[in-house]
Amino acid sequence: MTLDPHDDLIHDPKGGMPRLLEIMRRLRHPETGCPWDLEQDFSTIAPYTIEEAYEVADAIEREAWGELKGELGDLLFQSVFHAQMAEERGLFSFDEVADTMSDKMVARHPHVFGDESNEKSPDQQVADWEKIKAAERAAKAEKGVLDGVAMGLPALLRAVKLQNRAARVGFDWPSTDEVIDKLIEEAQELREATDPDHAEEEFGDLLFVMANLARHMKIDPEQALRRANAKFTRRFKSIEAALEARGKRPEDSDLAEMDALWDEAKAVEKAQKSARANGTQPESNS
Known part of the structure; x- marks a missing residue:
């Protein structure tokens, strides 16, 4: 077997990000790579990406700090995997992914990296952040209020994001009292559902209102x-x-x-x- 000139990097315990990128490249090498890794595409890897993100959240929730490093590494590897597949298709590279994120963070934080004052309240920063994101959506020709809320988000999280978008234009209950009244109404409609499809619809409505109640109470559902x-x-x-x-x-x-x-x-x-x-x-x- 011919030695790859990057073998030293692959076995370097201090190789950092270049080592991980080279390992991914070798795993996807069409002649000498791993059959399983070569078989994958964006759609087959996406569920693993979501799973790894939840495992990061789980380690944080449990305060399992000894596990967090490994879980973050697993999540990073997902980004590397997607970027490698994209590079193979001539779409973009991992460096371009990193540069895109860096550009976004610099643009969204003019009070840190630009001329704006950083003496502002957290609420003002959130308002400024939303203005910047609205401009970004406009540049993508996302004209609707709800455009750009990812379909692949967990359903409860997507419900909250949809409701937050609607609330910004005034489509929202003024207090938790109205939300709780609606919750009672939806629970009664679920009780009265007459068939499985109707029950599923009413159950979905009930969950949607529960997500709205969580939003009003500033609870992450x-x-x-x-x-x-x-x-x-x-x-x-x-x-x-x-x-x-x-x-x-x-x-x-x-x-x-x-x-x-x-x-x-x-x-x-x-x-x-x-x-x-x-x-x-x-x-x-x-």
């Missing part, structure tokens, strides 16, 4: 649901542990027993939370 998922997982594991201590498994139990164990787990969590708030015991690692 994705994060709120992730935390609810984590809480459910934690408490259900407590049920499993308690049943195991009794020589049983969940399938050997019934709803009444598991519900009672759920209440016990909930009470323990509340007591621990209260104790932590009062400074009487250290934060639990569970």
